[in-house]
Amino acid sequence: xxxxxxxxxxDVEELIxxxxxxxxxxxxxxxxxxGLKEKKERVQxxxxxxxxxxxxxxxxxxxxxxxxxxxxxxxxxxxANRFFEVTRLGERTWLLSCSLRIALSVLMDSPDVPKGLxxxxxxxxxxxxxxxxxxxSRDGS
Amino acid sequence: xxVELLAYIPSKLLAEALERExxxxxxxxxxxxxxxxxxISGISxxxxxxxxxxxxxxxxxxxxxxxxxxxxxxxxxxxxxxxGDDGAEMVxxxxxxxxxxxxxxxxxxxxxxxxxxxxxPNAAPTNLVMTMTGSALYHFFGLRCCxxxxxxxxxxxxxxxxxxxxxxxxxxxxxGPYCFQKGYCEEGRFSCGRIEEVRAKYERLGYE
Numbered sequence: 001x002x003x004x005x006x007x008x009x010x011d012v013e014e015l016i017x018x019x020x021x022x023x024x025x026x027x028x029x030x031x032x033x034x035g036l037k038e039k040k041e042r043v044q045x046x047x048x049x050x051x052x053x054x055x056x057x058x059x060x061x062x063x064x065x066x067x068x069x070x071x072x073x074x075x076x077x078x079x080a081n082r083f084f085e086v087t088r089l090g091e092r093t094w095l096l097s098c099s100l101r102i103a104l105s106v107l108m109d110s111p112d113v114p115k116g117l118x119x120x121x122x123x124x125x126x127x128x129x130x131x132x133x134x135x136x137s138r139d140g141s
Numbered sequence: 142x143x144v145e146l147l148a149y150i151p152s153k154l155l156a157e158a159l160e161r162e163x164x165x166x167x168x169x170x171x172x173x174x175x176x177x178x179x180x181i182s183g184i185s186x187x188x189x190x191x192x193x194x195x196x197x198x199x200x201x202x203x204x205x206x207x208x209x210x211x212x213x214x215x216x217x218x219x220x221x222x223x224x225g226d227d228g229a230e231m232v233x234x235x236x237x238x239x240x241x242x243x244x245x246x247x248x249x250x251x252x253x254x255x256x257x258x259x260x261x262p263n264a265a266p267t268n269l270v271m272t273m274t275g276s277a278l279y280h281f282f283g284l285r286c287c288x289x290x291x292x293x294x295x296x297x298x299x300x301x302x303x304x305x306x307x308x309x310x311x312x313x314x315x316x317g318p319y320c321f322q323k324g325y326c327e328e329g330r331f332s333c334g335r336i337e338e339v340r341a342k343y344e345r346l347g348y349e
Contacts, residue, residue, distance in 0.1 A: 062176030
């Protein structure tokens with residue numbers, strides 16, 4: 001199985017921080033998001049402090065992949081996590097998408113996924129959410 | 142009530158990325174892979190409670206455990222049926238003031254916010270971040286733009302639909318209450334009976 005990231009919602013890490021702060025702030029999410037724009041260090045500090053197992057803050061995004069895989073590999077992927085969305089584009093080509101939470105959950109909790117899925121998800125997380133990736137790698141998960 | 146679209150994947154970007162690889166995709170399939178991240182503030186807890194029943198979505202909501210609800214009586218959301226009736230509004234305001242008094246008294250007695258909130262009314266204001274895919278939004282609009290939906294969540298759904306139609310006018314052209322999407326009403330004996338009027342509204346909403 002081979003994955004290629006073709007699209008992703010913008011500002012993945014800023015939105016994780018916005019969602020996290022919304023739960024414990026009097027300010028509106030609109031104000032929080034505006035306040036975090038262009039403040040990479042502040043965003044990184046918030047992301048380093050959140051508890052990753054409280055995973056809902058990781059859901060405000062979408063990673064969309066072009067996947068080369070056979071039917072068996074796609075079935076195994078869907079069985080690993082029912083929140084993947086899959087559309088068949090060709091005999092061995094699929095559009096596959098999920099949130100960062102689902103991608104991380106597969107990496108951490110599903111050892112028996114098709115070869116290539118873990119690598120594809122890892123590369124995408126490194127690209128769109130480097131601070132989260134650094135935490136996951138550091139924790140040894 | 143304030144609603145803002147914080148982020149989404151433009152359909153053009155996704156369709157072009159697929160075209161470069163030699164593939165095409167239907168609008169219906171495209172919607173399943175697109176996420177829309179909304180910031181919603183100044184809605185009532187009653188409204189947010191209806192909102193979170195939409196399970197194919199993601200939410201992060203202001204906590205009443207970690208955020209003290211100071212002076213909420215001035216910020217409560219008054220349903221239009223109550224604000225349009227002097228007698229009803231007097232009853233409503235009286236209860237809200239009593240709830241604020243009880244809340245502050247409980248806090249003063251050392252009761253933590255997470256327990257004192259038990260006396261807060263459903264009209265207390267709240268903020269949240271919500272993410273839905275395009276297909277989940279179609280279902281949400283189908284149910285909540287309907288005349289049978291409660292006034293506040295219907296207003297929220299209408300505002301979200303306007304925003305979606307501004308950024309993706311073609312993709313959301315068929316979105317709206319189910320009578321607009323399907324051409325007939327599924328509400329049976331509860332139908333508002335005004336399908337033509339509703340369909341005319343959603344032909345135009347957000348395009349004018």
